[in-house]
Structures are given as structure tokens and as C-alpha cells.
Amino acid sequence: MVVGRQPSSHDLDQLFGALADATRRDILARVMDADASVSELAARYAMSFAAVQKHVAVLERARLVTKRKDGRAQRVAGNPDAVRKANRLLAQFEERWRTRVARLDALLATDHNAARGRPAADKQRRPACPSSTSRRTPRP
């Protein structure tokens, strides 16, 4: 399969639940750049310390961030593995789009070739696919 090891559906539920909230995505983005304490994070949002702490706990359960004690403060750090996974998936999606765009480009180029009386270069043409709307320039 495309993505290798499949995490359990429970893992996935936690991961996507965690990422479904804009504040949590923002917290994740910040701590991916640099560790922060919960109080530093709380100072950036119009919500209580406790509310921010809850968001951090959700991210921690989904293993998107880790927490460690630093004196009396708790430092929050991003977990690059989770972000790497999203990156890998998006890279696969990117490949699919590159293919799609290249094929569309080849399809558009067949107009040009047909107009010049050369055979179409698109090998993907399906046989027996009549169309009332597709434009086929007649060959001379």
C-alpha cells in the first residue's frame, strides 16, 4: 500500500481530532519552530491558561507534541515525526497532480498537432469513447 505502516484507527482518530482545531494547529506550528512553555503559549491567545493547557494535552495525546518539565514550567515541543508523515502524504498527492497536469497538457497539445495535420501525441486516447462535445479538428 502507499503509506506503509498503518496506525491504528484509535491513533488516527486522536491525530485528526487534534488537527481539526485551528488553535491547536497554530500551537503546533509555533512549537515546531521553537519550544515554548504553556504560559508563553497562553499569552498569545485570547483564552485562559487552562484552555490552552487543554489544547496542549490533546496535541500530546495525539503525539504531535511532547512536554517536559523545566523547573516549574512545562516546555512543549513539536514532534517532527507527525509532520513528516503529513509531508510524505502530501508529496504523494503532489506526484498525482504533476501526472494529471502533464496529461492535460498533452491533451491540449493534441489540438495543436491535429491542426497541423500531425498525428496526435496523446497515447492515452480511449478507443470507442464517442463524444458530442469534444472538439476534434478534422485532419486535412
Add this chain to the structure above:
Amino acid sequence: MPVVDIQKDTKALTMKVVAQFAAPVARVWAAYADPRQLERFWGPPQWPATFTRHDFTVGGRSEYYMTGPKGEKSAGYWEFLSIDEPHAFEVKDGFLGADGQADAKMPSMRMRFTFEPHDGGTRMTTVTHFPSLEALEQLLNMGMEEGLKAAMAQIDGVLAAS
């Protein structure tokens, strides 16, 4: 290269693809409006897409299936959320269940296409929003690493011949 730029946002789970085509806007639009043309490039080459319905109107619906190398089928639908011909359209892309109805257990994604005249041709920008990593994973699993690899080889062949 027709692809000009690709921007991925790992945290917001969006991907933007910018492509440049030599053809005018109306011609590129027609490639999406005509299902016979659309299916020539939409599915990966080893998983060609067949559109059985293409109701290109706001609120309208398209239905398609992709057929794998072993005859496997995976069915999906588009629901047209907005259309501003020939500049932009937006669809919800989801899975169809065996009963032909939208499969609510499977994820859907939102795709916005815009077409602008640029440099004597057309600049196409598509932005895809994934609801979650899981959705992205399931959508990718719908098609097929093998197909993807074969696609790359085939495209090279097509481009070399043109």
C-alpha cells in the same frame, strides 16, 4: 514544464498547484467541462477514470469510477459548489458506496480551480483542502502506488513523442 509551482501546507493540510498551459482559458475550461476529455487526464493512467455523469452546474453532480489494472473499481463523485465560467469552479470530491450513494464514512476533500489568461496561454491554480491526515491517507490509498509509477513512465513516453 506545465507545473509552475506547488505549495504544500503540512499543518493546514492544503496543497496548491499552479500550472501554465499554452492553450487559451476557454480551451482548458472545455477540457474540464467535457467528461470525455476530463477522463483522459483525471485518473492515473493505470487507473483511468470513467465519468458516468457530469452535471456541470451549481449543485450538480458528477460520478466517476476508476478502474485498476486487475479490474478493481473505485467510485467517486464531485458536487459542484460554485461555478464562474470560465474563471473558476469548486467541487467537493468524495467516495461513492456500492449503492451509488455518497459514502459518509469516507472522507471528502474540497478542490477549487481557477483559470486566468497568462503569458498568451492559461494559468491554472488548484487548491485542495483535506479535512484531515486520515482523509489524505484514504484518498491516496484509493489509488495505487504501482499505477503512479507506471504513470510517470507513460507520461515520459507521451512527452517524448510530442
